[in-house]
Amino acid sequence: MTAAIHDEALRAPLRLPQRRPAAEWLQRRAKWFIILPPLLFLLVFFLIPFGFALVISFADTAVRVPPFSDILSVSPDWHINLTLNLGNFKYLFSDEVYGLSYLYSLKTAFFSTVICLALGYPMAYAIARTSKSTQSILLLVIILPFWTSFLLRVYALEGIIRETGLLNTALLWLGIIHQPLQIMRTTFAVYLGIIYSYLPFMVLPLFATLEKLDHSLLEAAGDLGSPPWRAFLEVTLPLSVPGIIAGSMLVFIPAIGEFVIPTLLGGPDNLMIGRVLWDEFFGNRDWPVASAVAIAFLVLLVGPIALYQHYNSKQLEA
Amino acid sequence: MEQRISPFLVSVLCIGIAILYIPILVLIGYSFNASALVSVWGGFSTSWYGELLHNDQILDAAWLSLKIGVVVSTGAVILGTLAAISLVRFKVFRGRLLLTGMVNAPLVMPEIITGITQLLLFVSMLHLMGWPHRGFTTIVIAHIAFCSAYVTVTVQSRLAGADRSLEEAAMDLGSGPVRAFLDTTLPGIAPALASSWLLSFTLSLDDLVISSFVSGPGASTLPMVIFSKVKLGVSPDINALASLMICLVGACVLLAGHLMRRAERQRLLDAQMAER
Numbered sequence A: 001m002t003a004a005i006h007d008e009a010l011r012a013p014l015r016l017p018q019r020r021p022a023a024e025w026l027q028r029r030a031k032w033f034i035i036l037p038p039l040l041f042l043l044v045f046f047l048i049p050f051g052f053a054l055v056i057s058f059a060d061t062a063v064r065v066p067p068f069s070d071i072l073s074v075s076p077d078w079h080i081n082l083t084l085n086l087g088n089f090k091y092l093f094s095d096e097v098y099g100l101s102y103l104y105s106l107k108t109a110f111f112s113t114v115i116c117l118a119l120g121y122p123m124a125y126a127i128a129r130t131s132k133s134t135q136s137i138l139l140l141v142i143i144l145p146f147w148t149s150f151l152l153r154v155y156a157l158e159g160i161i162r163e164t165g166l167l168n169t170a171l172l173w174l175g176i177i178h179q180p181l182q183i184m185r186t187t188f189a190v191y192l193g194i195i196y197s198y199l200p201f202m203v204l205p206l207f208a209t210l211e212k213l214d215h216s217l218l219e220a221a222g223d224l225g226s227p228p229w230r231a232f233l234e235v236t237l238p239l240s241v242p243g244i245i246a247g248s249m250l251v252f253i254p255a256i257g258e259f260v261i262p263t264l265l266g267g268p269d270n271l272m273i274g275r276v277l278w279d280e281f282f283g284n285r286d287w288p289v290a291s292a293v294a295i296a297f298l299v300l301l302v303g304p305i306a307l308y309q310h311y312n313s314k315q316l317e318a
Numbered sequence B: 001m002e003q004r005i006s007p008f009l010v011s012v013l014c015i016g017i018a019i020l021y022i023p024i025l026v027l028i029g030y031s032f033n034a035s036a037l038v039s040v041w042g043g044f045s046t047s048w049y050g051e052l053l054h055n056d057q058i059l060d061a062a063w064l065s066l067k068i069g070v071v072v073s074t075g076a077v078i079l080g081t082l083a084a085i086s087l088v089r090f091k092v093f094r095g096r097l098l099l100t101g102m103v104n105a106p107l108v109m110p111e112i113i114t115g116i117t118q119l120l121l122f123v124s125m126l127h128l129m130g131w132p133h134r135g136f137t138t139i140v141i142a143h144i145a146f147c148s149a150y151v152t153v154t155v156q157s158r159l160a161g162a163d164r165s166l167e168e169a170a171m172d173l174g175s176g177p178v179r180a181f182l183d184t185t186l187p188g189i190a191p192a193l194a195s196s197w198l199l200s201f202t203l204s205l206d207d208l209v210i211s212s213f214v215s216g217p218g219a220s221t222l223p224m225v226i227f228s229k230v231k232l233g234v235s236p237d238i239n240a241l242a243s244l245m246i247c248l249v250g251a252c253v254l255l256a257g258h259l260m261r262r263a264e265r266q267r268l269l270d271a272q273m274a275e276r
Helices: A002-019 A021-056 A087-094 A096-128 A132-147 A150-161 A166-174 A187-212 A215-223 A228-239 A241-256 A260-264 A273-283 A287-317 B007-031 B047-052 B056-089 B096-108 B111-129 B136-161 B165-172 B177-206 B209-214 B222-231 B236-275
Strands: A072-074 A080-082
Touching: A021 A287, A021 B056, A021 B096, A021 B111, A021 B136, A087 A096, A087 A287, A096 A132, A096 A187, A096 A241, A096 A273, A096 A287, A096 B007, A132 A187, A132 B007, A132 B236, A150 A166, A150 A187, A150 A260, A150 B007, A150 B222, A150 B236, A187 A241, A187 A260, A187 B007, A215 A228, A228 A241, A241 A287, A260 A273, A260 B222, A273 A287, A273 B111, A287 B096, A287 B111, B007 B236, B047 B236, B056 B096, B056 B136, B056 B177, B056 B222, B096 B136, B111 B136, B111 B209, B136 B177, B136 B209, B165 B177, B177 B222, B177 B236, B209 B222, B222 B236
Parallel strands: none
Antiparallel strands: A072 A080
16 A cells, blocks of 8 residues: 555556647657758758759750750740750760769779778877877877868979979978979879878778777787787777778778869869869859769769668668 | 777877877978078977058958857757757657758769859859859858758767756746756756867868858868968968967867866865755
8 A cells, every 4th residue: 555655656647648638749849940951951052952953963054144055944835845865975975074073083982991091090099009198189180170271281292293393492401402303293293292182081980989999809819829010900900990991981082082182283185073073063064064073973872872872871870 | 998009100190199189280390480581490489470460451350260169069069969959859740850961961972062052042042133242241151051960970879878857847836848948958968068169169160061062152261371471381470370379279278178078077066965
């Protein structure tokens, strides 16, 4: 009997929320005031633009403002005409500059990512092995360049590798070389620029995984007679794969669409897809072809990455 | 896990940090070079900084970029936080998958594609409904779209880790849900809001590609002016401007980091006191 009353008393506060059905109804509706602003904004100004690009990639160039023809037109007797021009996409396949620049971007992004990884992994590993207070200082040192202007950092690099830049001046003065090295406007300069700009993106996620690494596993491997290099290959490396993937994506994705670095540091051979798109748009003012390039680039590059991330996150959840 | 670190690791770390910092330090050094020829050291001088103050093109562009930056980061923090609240607090709603996709996509989308598609939208909108004219408005809208994605990701992780018991207690004591959120959870995520405001501001201030596409005649942001000058070669006044911006941003980030750490420590201290 007493137990029952006690039970009742305990349960009573739990019923409290039920006393305000009106408030709950409002709350259910009210959540749309929170959801709708970002949803609508991104829908209109981020997602729908891709629809426009898709539509315009089927248009013709026209000498007018905006410089493309209408796809939908309504004739005087109310017949709606849909004119799809597949020529832009055919053009992409017939002119080899697009395919070549796409492959070239893939290649450049891939090798820069590999070099960033080779440089960034030991850096992250070293930082992870220092004391907590040193770690926070070193992390700040790595993060700080990320906050400063990307454009200005690329420009700063130019000050070093120019024909009359610091590197050449120093090497000439030391007598190591007798002719200034041509570094600007070469493929090497593009790689250097990408690595310089995106190295922090590689180090930070690698550090995050390496820091969490359970050190007793390495000790166990050592106790069982494994030499340090073997313990590294068989324990540390496999466990840091998530960091390697995250860091590589953070370098590879911006590198492949890079425009500023090949334009400022590269030569005429360094035709990355970002540069081709820019020229098509501002130089040739061929908006339909530029849209077609953008759509093709999106399907061939961003599509696979998005799918990969989708499956990756699914796997992590499972 | 402090222990001996092999000399190899230390040297790679030093090389990496050197790669990150030498160009910036050299640039700052050059900015005090009296000679207009970049390869010749003509003595120490601050004349290039003085010249900046008389360069109307750069001053106008800097003012435009600052205005855009403030509006964009404020707008992006509001929209991004709303999106983060939606994703963390409302588990099921129509359009959730769409919203998740749209806040993550800008992070992996090459800027050049975002720029082109947004330009096409703005041009078509202007053609159909007479708004918006390319310039300040279009740059602000385009920047908010990608900055709010960064805000959402930052705030989302903070919000997911936030303790809800205080908020529930406030609601039990009679606060409405909005009031309870503002009084209890919001101060807890305030550092994340501040850092994402700062991040949006620097992203907006630094953006060249998207701005170039969506901007119109007469609206040149600072990166656009710098880029057009830099394409023609090195110019000493840009050295001064770059040094100024890098030092300013560096100082702001260090200061903000320091303040946030202090606020965080204070909060933890308060929490400990409250538990006693």
